[in-house]
Amino acid sequence: MTDQQPTALVIVGARPYGEEPQDIAILDGRIVPVEEAPEDATRLDADGLILLPGLVDLHTHLREPGREDAETIETGSRAAAVGGWTAVHAMANTTPVADTAGVVEQVWSRGKEVGLVDVYPVGAVTVGLKGERLSEMGAMADSRARVRLFSDDGICVYDPVIMRRALEYVKTYDGAVVQHAQDLRLTEGSQMHEGEISAELGLAGWPAVAEESIVARDVLLAGHVGSRLHVQHLSTAGSVEIIRWAKSRGIDVTAEATPHHLLLTDESARGYDPLFKVNPPLRTQADVDALREAVADGTIDIVATDHAPHAAEDKDCEWASASFGMLGLETALGIIQKVLVDSGALTWRDVARIMSEKPARIGRIDAEHGRPIAPGEPANLTLVDPDAAWTVTPDGLHSRAHNTPFGGIELPGRAVATFLRGAPTHLDPRFEGVLA
Amino acid sequence: MRHLLGTDAMSREDAILILDTAAQMAATQEREVRKLPTLRGKTVVNLFFEDSTRTRISFEAAAKRLSADVINFAAKGSSLSKGESLKDTALTLQAMGADAVVVRHWASGAAHQLAHGGWLHGSVLNAGDGTHQHPTQALLDAFTMRRHLVGGGDRAAGGANGSGGATRSGGSGHGEAGDRGGEGPTGKGLDGLRVAIVGDVLHSRVAASNVPLLTTLGAKVTLVAPPTLLPVSLRERDGLDIHYTLDQALDAHDFDAIMMLRVQRERMTGGRSAFFPSPEEYSRLYGLDGERLRRLPDHAIVMHPGPMNRGLEISAEAADSPRSVIVEQVANGVAVRMAALYLLLAGEDQK
Numbered sequence: 001m002t003d004q005q006p007t008a009l010v011i012v013g014a015r016p017y018g019e020e021p022q023d024i025a026i027l028d029g030r031i032v033p034v035e036e037a038p039e040d041a042t043r044l045d046a047d048g049l050i051l052l053p054g055l056v057d058l059h060t061h062l063r064e065p066g067r068e069d070a071e072t073i074e075t076g077s078r079a080a081a082v083g084g085w086t087a088v089h090a091m092a093n094t095t096p097v098a099d100t101a102g103v104v105e106q107v108w109s110r111g112k113e114v115g116l117v118d119v120y121p122v123g124a125v126t127v128g129l130k131g132e133r134l135s136e137m138g139a140m141a142d143s144r145a146r147v148r149l150f151s152d153d154g155i156c157v158y159d160p161v162i163m164r165r166a167l168e169y170v171k172t173y174d175g176a177v178v179q180h181a182q183d184l185r186l187t188e189g190s191q192m193h194e195g196e197i198s199a200e201l202g203l204a205g206w207p208a209v210a211e212e213s214i215v216a217r218d219v220l221l222a223g224h225v226g227s228r229l230h231v232q233h234l235s236t237a238g239s240v241e242i243i244r245w246a247k248s249r250g251i252d253v254t255a256e257a258t259p260h261h262l263l264l265t266d267e268s269a270r271g272y273d274p275l276f277k278v279n280p281p282l283r284t285q286a287d288v289d290a291l292r293e294a295v296a297d298g299t300i301d302i303v304a305t306d307h308a309p310h311a312a313e314d315k316d317c318e319w320a321s322a323s324f325g326m327l328g329l330e331t332a333l334g335i336i337q338k339v340l341v342d343s344g345a346l347t348w349r350d351v352a353r354i355m356s357e358k359p360a361r362i363g364r365i366d367a368e369h370g371r372p373i374a375p376g377e378p379a380n381l382t383l384v385d386p387d388a389a390w391t392v393t394p395d396g397l398h399s400r401a402h403n404t405p406f407g408g409i410e411l412p413g414r415a416v417a418t419f420l421r422g423a424p425t426h427l428d429p430r431f432e433g434v435l436a
Numbered sequence: 437m438r439h440l441l442g443t444d445a446m447s448r449e450d451a452i453l454i455l456d457t458a459a460q461m462a463a464t465q466e467r468e469v470r471k472l473p474t475l476r477g478k479t480v481v482n483l484f485f486e487d488s489t490r491t492r493i494s495f496e497a498a499a500k501r502l503s504a505d506v507i508n509f510a511a512k513g514s515s516l517s518k519g520e521s522l523k524d525t526a527l528t529l530q531a532m533g534a535d536a537v538v539v540r541h542w543a544s545g546a547a548h549q550l551a552h553g554g555w556l557h558g559s560v561l562n563a564g565d566g567t568h569q570h571p572t573q574a575l576l577d578a579f580t581m582r583r584h585l586v587g588g589g590d591r592a593a594g595g596a597n598g599s600g601g602a603t604r605s606g607g608s609g610h611g612e613a614g615d616r617g618g619e620g621p622t623g624k625g626l627d628g629l630r631v632a633i634v635g636d637v638l639h640s641r642v643a644a645s646n647v648p649l650l651t652t653l654g655a656k657v658t659l660v661a662p663p664t665l666l667p668v669s670l671r672e673r674d675g676l677d678i679h680y681t682l683d684q685a686l687d688a689h690d691f692d693a694i695m696m697l698r699v700q701r702e703r704m705t706g707g708r709s710a711f712f713p714s715p716e717e718y719s720r721l722y723g724l725d726g727e728r729l730r731r732l733p734d735h736a737i738v739m740h741p742g743p744m745n746r747g748l749e750i751s752a753e754a755a756d757s758p759r760s761v762i763v764e765q766v767a768n769g770v771a772v773r774m775a776a777l778y779l780l781l782a783g784e785d786q787k
């Protein structure tokens with residue numbers, strides 16, 4: 001569908017990285033010097049807008065195959081494009097699990113067919129996410145999907161020997177083990193952050209130490225075997241300290257934080273609304289502050305969404321029966337602007353780093369994504385209007401599921417256009433008639 | 437009041453209003469004809485997602501004595517096997533025209549969700565939700581304490597001489613308000629009383645409801661439990677009086693009331709997740725036996741929400757002693773639940 005779009009475009013007046021305005025020309029999917037744009041190229045007035053390299057999410061649940069009632073590769077791709085993303089990494093906890101070359105190729109090729117965003121499947125570390133034996137990571141790495149990241153996300157790779165073997169094994173492919181850090185024994189039946197509020201609400205606690213002890217173990221293991229580790233959704237101040245320490249020791253570790261952990265706290269659980277039930281759980285304000293600081297100083301490398309669609313019946317129930325997870329693709333950029341850019345902690349150039357360049361590098365897709373905004377580079381770009389405030393409405397989002405905890409929250413800005421190899425995958429209504 | 441979900445946000449005025457109303461209800465139960473016409477035409481649904489014959493029949497008796505129509509609804513489904521959803525159950529009850537729903541649920545927050553989910557319009561009475569709240573239990577406990585320990589200046593006259601059992605007003609009427617021949621504690625709180633709550637504070641909705649209510653009413657609460665059965669946040673907080681053995685607590689205070697919590701079997705048989713080493717050790721450190729009973733002040737009362745594990749958290753000697761008000765707690769439960777139903781439903785029409 002995107003093949004029919006005009007191949008020559010000049011984006012006029014946008015500010016790359018939020019810096020000085022500069023016209024950007026796109027021809028046949030690549031950025032070219034403006035003087036090389038043909039006379040009849042479409043001109044897009046982007047005065048006052050910010051131009052970023054297309055966003056790259058390292059942590060997305062697209063639910064296909066298996067839970068197409070919650071999300072499909074198509075609906076998830078659309079949500080991603082609207083959110084400003086040009087690449088997403090699809091987690092392996094589907095049905096069947098993405099633990100074979102067959103499944104990852106299916107996801108990869110369906111992503112290509114839809115064509116709204118580049119879908120990079122993440123392979124399971126262990127067969128069936130059971131934590132018992134390694135999946136055929138080599139086959140997935142060598143498949144057409146070219147898998148470089150491996151994760152049992154949703155479940156921790158808990159056995160230390162299996163974790164060590166996985167870390168060592170992925171070296172062959174310059175891969176990384178992407179860990180969901182959660183001590184399973186310390187979190188049996190856990191419902192929310194363990195603290196004063198969990199005691200008040202009578203919900204079983206998920207203690208910070210259950211994350212921190214695994215993060216500590218894994219950075220030590222990664223250091224020992226000299227492998228690449230990426231830690232998902234850091235949620236506690238203690239985890240930040242451990243990552244900071246590991247980096248100071250030269251351990252090859254990267255870490256992510258989610259927008260929801262940067263904005264919400266365990267206070268949100270008070271109404272027993274399962275929309276706020278997420279794993280790892282929302283923590284305290286002190287944790288939120290530590291995470292923001294760590295993103296600002298680079299201890300936490302990237303922001304990733306952990307976009308987790310769930311069917312209505314899996315959220316419209318008792319807290320203890322509800323599934324963990326919340327939508328994130330369409331709200332991430334606005335939240336990061338709200339909590340980190342508008343507060344002065346980050347510049348838009350930093351946003352390009354944490355939401356595009358660095359995640360692309362970690363995923364080893366940096367030949368295509370997270371590239372400089374410069375002639376010769378693939379035209380994977382996101383136009384952001386930092387003044388287009390909007391109020392989140394669950395029904396207004398493009399995912400098949402509606403489980404956003406941000407309904408009613410006002411966000412200061414959003415992506416108004418997204419280009420994948422020069423083709424618009426998302427256009428704000430304001431551009432109708434210019435590009436369609 | 438529209439719902440009764442918990443005691444944590446309950447004002448002192450509301451708490452005392454419920455206790456005073458319960459006293460009036462208790463007095464009516466002394467009459468020959470105990471049934472009142474107050475809630476005629478109202479429908480009360482007992483919605484139980486978790487078995488609890490005691491609590492259900494207590495609510496049922498309360499509603500029937502107020503002439504309400506009572507429907508008992510034992511819903512299937514547990515944390516393990518999902519049955520009909522809470523939402524669908526609520527919509528069903530709404531369609532049947534329930535004026536009040538008394539709900540017992542294994543999930544913390546279920547009563548809150550029923551009240552605020554927009555699914556039904558009636559009043560919701562929380563009859564115990566998960567490990568969260570059980571407000572009528574705390575209210576009946578407070579009612580029982582007030583009746584025995586607060587009032588016409590006869591505080592020390594209680595069970596010391598054993599007359600009248602644990603009811604300090606004496607006589608044969610098991611302490612019904614009518615026996616007291618006066619207003620007694622009406623309008624009063626529990627100011628200055630020292631109450632011990634002993635046992636599994638971590639998982640107990642009885643404790644979770646009693647701590648804020650007793651505090652609101654002016655009592656001082658001491659928690660006694662192994663550290664494994666206390667919330668970590670509680671241990672960190674200042675100002676709460678906590679002891680890790682019952683003997684330490686008895687050394688530290690003269691208690692007016694001691695409340696023994698039921699030990700759930702799965703807390704000790706949880707294999708690698710057990711919270712204490714053995715029932716024997718629990719009994720040695722936290723059980724109320726005859727010897728510890730005698731260390732309590734003469735007027736102190738012994739309470740238990742039931743059902744008891746005799747020989748574990750409480751010995752037969754303590755349970756059956758004249759200071760035990762455990763059976764009376766059950767009777768008071770009906771009066772307190774009558775008061776709650778009355779205040780939620782009878783006032784409704786005037787709004």
